[in-house]
Structure formats: C-alpha cells, structure tokens
Amino acid sequence: MALEKPYLDIPGTVVFDAEQSRKGYWLNQFCMSLMKSENRERFKADERAYLDEWDMSEEQKQAVMARDLNWCIRTGGNIYFLAKIGATDGKSFQQMAGSMTGMSEDAYRAMMVAGGRSVEGNRFMHESAGTPGQPAGNATGQGGI
Incomplete structure (x- = not known):
C-alpha cells in the first residue's frame, strides 16, 4: 500500500522521506566519505574515478560533477550530506x-x-502553474528552493 504524500504538492520542495533516502543512499555515503581529508584529496585529484568507486547512478554522478545541488536533491541527496561537497570546494x-x-x-x-x-x-502547486503531485519549475525541472 503506497503512502499518501500531500507534500508532493509543495512547489520547489523535495521532502527527504524514506523513498528519497533509499534512492540517495550511495550518494549520501559518498558525501560522508568527504569528511576524511584523504578522501577529499582523492576526489579533488580525479572526481570521476572517485565517484566510480561508489554504487551511484550515472545521473547522481553527473549531478555531483555539475555541482547542481538541486539535481543532487532530486536524485536522493540530503542537503546535510551534500554540504560536504560544498565544504570540499571551500564553499x-x-x-x-x-x-x-x-x-x-x-x-x-x-x-x-x-x-x-x-x-x-x-x-x-495546484494553486498556480503546477498540477498536484507534479513538480512545478522551470524547463530543467527545478523549482525554487
């Protein structure tokens, strides 16, 4: 039985629920690995090679390399884990x-x-351009955060 998710009707918002957690597990584990300096150095030296060590989807890897945090969130990333990428980049x-x-x-x-x-x-979203349960946003599918 699928759970009702009324929060899918909030524009520009991805709620980190159990489904997102499952989808983003390896992405978030990768982010946590960046807490160790040796892993940050390996990542900075060859991002693709380091990302390929993780069982992430190609889309997740592309989102990380693009540093598109909204995209990372849509693929299951949690902002508190994703902050490790920003810290690695000095942001x-x-x-x-x-x-x-x-x-x-x-x-x-x-x-x-x-x-x-x-x-x-x-x-x-149902009060504006979007439809209930469908993300509103621009042509890239990004809503405002």
Missing part, C-alpha cells in the same frame, strides 16, 4: 544555498535577513 553553506536559489550569496543573505521568501504563491 559556505550560505553560498551553496544561494546557488540553489539562483541568487548571489549577498542577495540570498539579504532575502533571509528580511524574513525569507513570501509564502504567497509558494504554498501549493
């Missing part, structure tokens, strides 16, 4: 979050200091 969490919204770090910071995004128009 702050704020820089990473800004990149996920398409904003500069300064614009993202200013938005958050001002209270974040308005909920108006961002509550449910």
Whole structure:
C-alpha cells in the first residue's frame, strides 16, 4: 500500500522521506566519505574515478560533477550530506544555498535577513502553474528552493 504524500504538492520542495533516502543512499555515503581529508584529496585529484568507486547512478554522478545541488536533491541527496561537497570546494553553506536559489550569496543573505521568501504563491502547486503531485519549475525541472 503506497503512502499518501500531500507534500508532493509543495512547489520547489523535495521532502527527504524514506523513498528519497533509499534512492540517495550511495550518494549520501559518498558525501560522508568527504569528511576524511584523504578522501577529499582523492576526489579533488580525479572526481570521476572517485565517484566510480561508489554504487551511484550515472545521473547522481553527473549531478555531483555539475555541482547542481538541486539535481543532487532530486536524485536522493540530503542537503546535510551534500554540504560536504560544498565544504570540499571551500564553499559556505550560505553560498551553496544561494546557488540553489539562483541568487548571489549577498542577495540570498539579504532575502533571509528580511524574513525569507513570501509564502504567497509558494504554498501549493495546484494553486498556480503546477498540477498536484507534479513538480512545478522551470524547463530543467527545478523549482525554487
């Protein structure tokens, strides 16, 4: 019996549930490996070779190499694990979050200091362009985070 997932109707949001956890298991394990300096060095020396050591999908590997965190999340990545990639690249969490919204770090910071995004128009996809249960977003399938 499939569980009802009303949260699929939230625009630009991927909820890290049990299904996402299963899908992203090896991606997230790869990220955790970056906590060790020797693994970070191996990854930086030859990203593809290091990624090929993990039982990740080709799509997950491509998302990591593109440093597209929204894509990583859609393929099962959890932002708290994905932060290890940003740290490996010398990025702050704020820089990473800004990149996920398409904003500069300064614009993202200013938005958050001002209270974040308005909920108006961002509550449910069925109230705007999307259809219930179908991700809204731009041509690449990315909604706003």
